[in-house]
Amino acid sequence: MISFTPADIDAIRLSARVAVAATLVSLPFGVAVAYAMSFLSFRGKTLLEVLLNLPLTLPPVVIGYLLLLLLGKRGWLGGLLDAAGIRIIFTWYAAVIASAVVGFPLLVRSIRIAMESIDGRLIQASRTLGARWFDTLATVILPLSLRGIVAGSSLMFGRSLGEFGATIIVAGNIPGATQTMPLAIYDYASSPGGEQAALTLCLVSAGLSLAVLFLHEYVGSRMGRRD
Template sequence: MIRLPPEAWEALLLSLKVSATATLLSLPLALWVAHLLARGRFRGRGLLDALVHLPLVLPPVVTGYALLLLFSRAGPIGGVLEPLGFGLAFRWTGAALAAGIMGFPLMVRAIRQAIEAVDPKLEEAAATLGAAPVRVWATVTLPLAAPGVLAGVTLGFAKAFGEFGATITFVASIPGETRTLPAAIYAFLQVPDGDAALRGLVLIAVAVAVGAVLASNWLAPRIAARVAGR
């Protein structure tokens, strides 16, 4: 049993909540954008692809600062949301937004590759039988791309769980509110007697990451076999 101070467990539970929220809220948009990039032929497709992958190449601190400018009380979006009670800056919901943005490119990339691997002739065959585009996507494209979607969800969750730079810039490291597990690890690095808690949190972070990958690897072939009718 890993012995951790209460604030360390609090940070772990907050990280799980933040990463799960970020992943679930990002998934519908990731599916749509991935399908656009995989099947769409439109002007600006290259620009959309570049924008999607921008968080991967920008320093996370830059992404966090941009979010702060947009969603702070003085920002153009935050100034509208704050009076309505939907403020994001320096709140756990803002941490979920930052984590979701950082994990979004990985999610889209995996889902896009899975959709591109689906034979378009199968979709065309369903369309010729009278299926509407939405029905084709829901009954043909999505089931066949399901293992890739699962991989995207796993990557997005893992990235969100480990996100630090954008999160701490946008929402700081407030105990009980925005101090996620990576921020807690950094905080325990700064105190002389934090070695035990630090080692425990690192072990937990590794265990969660490995567990997510193993679960994905276990589920993906079973989903693929189910889709294939085996």
């Protein structure tokens, strides 16, 4: 019989909370970056693209360590936050930041593909009719990119649910505070007699991931039929 301890329930709730927060926080930035990469020309665009895709190739532990150097008390940003009485490292906020950094390239890539597939004549027509860039963005680009936005958001949510390496470096593994499902599974798997509990959380994680993927496919197919 499947049973959960209070720590398990906290880990499941925290994982969902971190994934939702990371997706919502990243979404406006993802749309802005995808728009810039799709429609703007500027110096350093190639460098920006390389930096955007870097989290896809770097080990998550490396990303976590770099974030630790940045947000720690001795880091330039962490020092400023510490002086202001704001603590990020070893809190659930750090887990959100780690998940956002790791999943951001997936979000941007999906939105960018959708934006680049828009018929340029539609954008040109809106501008010919006197629409400002913001009006074109709100009435043409974003509605036609909605499928990519949904796809990117679901991919990032799923990636955030499974984030481990960067999270354990910057957020730690504190039960009830920063311990997400992957961290709880790691604890159980490395403890004698914890195999059953680890398997139970693995099933929960797999179930949530499947639900996200099914929702992604369902919304995508509905939007495809509507188009």
